[in-house]
Amino acid sequence: MCLAVPGKVITITGDIATVEMLGNITTADVSLLEDVRVGDYVMVHVGFAIQKYDEAEAKITLELLKDLAEAVENDGIR
Amino acid sequence: MAFVNFSDDTTARLLLDKIHTAARSLDQVRLMEVCGTHTMEIGKLGLRSLLPKNIALLSGPGCPVCVTPGSYIDAAADLALSYGARIVTYGDLMRVPGIHTSLDEAKSKGANIDIVTSPLIALDIAKAHADQQVVFLTVGFETTTPASAKAIVNAANERLQNLSFFVSHKIIPPALEILIADKQLGISGFLLPGHVSAIIGQMPYQFLADQGFPAAITGFEALDIFSGILFVTEMLRHKKAAIVNAYTRIAKPQGNQRAQEFVYQVFRVADVLWRGIGILPQSGLVTTDEYGFFDATKRFNIPHLDDTEMPEACKCGDVLKGRIRPVDCPLFGEACTPSSPVGPCMVSSEGSCAAYYKYGA
Numbered sequence: 001m002c003l004a005v006p007g008k009v010i011t012i013t014g015d016i017a018t019v020e021m022l023g024n025i026t027t028a029d030v031s032l033l034e035d036v037r038v039g040d041y042v043m044v045h046v047g048f049a050i051q052k053y054d055e056a057e058a059k060i061t062l063e064l065l066k067d068l069a070e071a072v073e074n075d076g077i078r
Numbered sequence: 079m080a081f082v083n084f085s086d087d088t089t090a091r092l093l094l095d096k097i098h099t100a101a102r103s104l105d106q107v108r109l110m111e112v113c114g115t116h117t118m119e120i121g122k123l124g125l126r127s128l129l130p131k132n133i134a135l136l137s138g139p140g141c142p143v144c145v146t147p148g149s150y151i152d153a154a155a156d157l158a159l160s161y162g163a164r165i166v167t168y169g170d171l172m173r174v175p176g177i178h179t180s181l182d183e184a185k186s187k188g189a190n191i192d193i194v195t196s197p198l199i200a201l202d203i204a205k206a207h208a209d210q211q212v213v214f215l216t217v218g219f220e221t222t223t224p225a226s227a228k229a230i231v232n233a234a235n236e237r238l239q240n241l242s243f244f245v246s247h248k249i250i251p252p253a254l255e256i257l258i259a260d261k262q263l264g265i266s267g268f269l270l271p272g273h274v275s276a277i278i279g280q281m282p283y284q285f286l287a288d289q290g291f292p293a294a295i296t297g298f299e300a301l302d303i304f305s306g307i308l309f310v311t312e313m314l315r316h317k318k319a320a321i322v323n324a325y326t327r328i329a330k331p332q333g334n335q336r337a338q339e340f341v342y343q344v345f346r347v348a349d350v351l352w353r354g355i356g357i358l359p360q361s362g363l364v365t366t367d368e369y370g371f372f373d374a375t376k377r378f379n380i381p382h383l384d385d386t387e388m389p390e391a392c393k394c395g396d397v398l399k400g401r402i403r404p405v406d407c408p409l410f411g412e413a414c415t416p417s418s419p420v421g422p423c424m425v426s427s428e429g430s431c432a433a434y435y436k437y438g439a
Binding site: 051 | 080081082084088089092093096113114115141142143168170195196197198199217218219221222224225228271273274276277301305308324326327328329330334336337340426428
């Protein structure tokens, strides 16, 4: 039940944004977020954007995980 | 900007190798996840068969529908059938057996029940049916509570007289406290729910680390889950206990404070009943007096829920606590299947039993 689907904010009018989610345009209430802007990526759960998606963090995490994974091979532990 | 893919096979395989390496110097490890979405993803990835033999993945009480009391279901059905209230609910609750009935059964007897995907739709329904009492079945964990709170604030702002909320919200950290206190379970560490953490942040889990249980806030793609397991396993190997955030792209250390402010504007923490487990101290939310007008339990004098009953022979309570695996229940796969479920763990698509049935042990 805690599934949240990522979407891109297209327009914002008051509390309600139109969001592109999985190729569909839908609406989401963005009043639980501060400073949400058109173009932001958000996680949508039961009709509400519950958190922003931080692309910079995503890239850092992925690089860290790849380094970590590579380190296994370099150690020769495999 | 775009979404970053966290399901790259090569990296996943290498992380899995590293889990195997880390596990070699460990005895039996029992990791618990407490999120239905994790339960499903772990099943989908076939992860249990890929992990080292000494790492067991347990599914805890991570399915809010499964821990919603049977008497709550009965009370909701009764609101519809006896009071003629119009019930608005998430679809997940429809087939869950109460003690005497289910919402599906109530609907077949003529109950007026709308299935929705957002609490905001309950407001629209109330406006469209001003002559009816509309009751929204307000269930879920911390991921969902801010949406419920905001819907109640909106209902108050719009002075909706005919809408109320039957609240059965639960919060996760108090359940974790009960689980670590149960030494029989022998839990080594936790994968913490990513979207619950997106709301509450990292601090509410600190007691786990303080009591020696390593844990990782974990996302839902393959690399998220593999790295969550790896981080906890590595901490166990180095005899360290900390809360690691492996889902920083969504879960910020402080969570979503604005969302939490809405929650505590509308709700307060209380002792509540978890189906199959019992009343856990300070483990749920009830409506504050300020928003008491919108509390369905007050409007309809719904009696206090105090049952822990499961359908006869159903072991869902033990499954929820991680005491047994779904396959250890005598009903599993025979008398109890997703198309003809006996208990809530098989009914909910996110229940542990449904996940085991769909993806195998």
